[in-house]
Amino acid sequence: MPDLSLIAAQTILSTALGHCRAGNFKPMAVVVLDARGAVKVSAAEDGTSLKRFEVAHGKAYGALSLGMGSRSIFKRAKEQAFFVAAVSHLAGGALVPVPGGVLIRDGAGEVIGAVGISGDTSENDEAAASAGIAAAGFVADPGAD
Numbered sequence: 490m491p492d493l494s495l496i497a498a499q500t501i502l503s504t505a506l507g508h509c510r511a512g513n514f515k516p517m518a519v520v521v522l523d524a525r526g527a528v529k530v531s532a533a534e535d536g537t538s539l540k541r542f543e544v545a546h547g548k549a550y551g552a553l554s555l556g557m558g559s560r561s562i563f564k565r566a567k568e569q570a571f572f573v574a575a576v577s578h579l580a581g582g583a584l585v586p587v588p589g590g591v592l593i594r595d596g597a598g599e600v601i602g603a604v605g606i607s608g609d610t611s612e613n614d615e616a617a618a619s620a621g622i623a624a625a626g627f628v629a630d631p632g633a634d
Contacts, residue, residue, distance in 0.1 A: 492523070492524075492601065493521070493523045493524065493529055493593065493601045493602040495529060495530070497625040497626070497627070498521040498523075498529035498530045498602070498625075499530055500621070500624055500625040501521050501530075501593070501604055501618075501621035501622055501624065501625045502519050502521055502530045502531075502532055502621065503621075504620055504621040504624035504625070505517075505519050505604065505606060505617040505618055505620060505621030506519060506532065506534065506617075508616065508617040508620040508621065509534075509606075509608070509609070509613075509617050512613065512616075512617075514608065514609040514613050514617070515536075515608050515609045516533075516534040516535060516536035516537040516541075516608055517533075517534050517537065517541070517545075517606055517607065517608035517609065517614070517617065518531070518532070518533040518534070518537050518541035518542045518544070518545040518606070518607050518608055519531060519532050519533075519545060519604065519605070519606050519617075519618075519621075520542065520545040520546045520548075520549050520604070520605045520606075521549070521593075521602060521603075521604050521621075522546075522549045522550065522553060522602050522603050522604075522605070523601070523602045524553070524600055524601050524602055526550055526553050526554075528546070529602065531545070531546075534608070537608055541607050541608055543583075544585055544605075544607035545589070545605040545606055545607040545608075546583060546605055547582075547583045547584055547585030547590075547605065548585045548587065548588075548589045548590030548605035548606070548607065548614075549590050549591075549603040549604055549605030550580060550583045550584060550590075550603070550605070551576075551577075551580065551583070551584035551585055551586060551590055552590035552591065552592050552603040552605070552632075553592070553600070553602075553603045554576065554580050554583075554584060555576060555584075556592075556600065557592070557630075557632050558588075558590060558591050558592050558630050558631040558632025558633075559585065559586060559587060559588055559589055559590030559591070559605075559615075559631070559632060560588040560615065560631045560632035560633065561632030561633050562584070562586040562590070562632065563586050563587050563588055563611075563632075564632075564633070565586070566586040573586050585605075585607075587611045588611035588612060588614065588615045588631065588632075589605060589606050589607055589611050589614030589615050589618065590603060590604070590605045590618075590631075591603060591604050591605075591615060591618040591619055591622060591629050591630060591631045591632075592629075592630040592631075592632075593622050593625075593627050593628075593629070593630075594627060594628040594629075594630050595627060595628070596627075596628070598628070600630075601627070604618040604621060604622060605618070606618045615631050618631070619631060
């Protein structure tokens with residue numbers, strides 16, 4: 490299984506938060522998971538609401554669980570609500586089917602982790618995750634519309 494280094498995860502986190510501050514986004518929570526689904530790094534800015542970490546985690550964990558960015562899961566939830574609800578149950582409720590959960594792919598296309606961000610609009614969350622992933626030299630896979 491390919492590894493996501495701590496240094497790369499920290500780069501993703503700091504760049505994503507920098508993107509948020511540059512865009513004057515609302516306070517954000519960011520979670521970077523490795524390919525196993527373990528938290529590599531996370532942060533919640535001052536002023537985030539109580540459950541932002543869990544939402545960000547659910548976006549990233551859902552992406553890893555289904556092997557697709559949460560934008561694709563969002564689309565699938567509209568088309569197959571019972572399926573996504575069942576998978577959410579299997580994932581212990583840790584699946585948030587809205588954009589902002591982005592798979593991290595290495596140069597060979599292998600999934601090495603996922604980023605989940607929550608706090609602003611889903612589109613802004615996703616853009617910040619993608620910026621962080623690109624800064625670490627990886628390919629962001631948010632899923633298809």
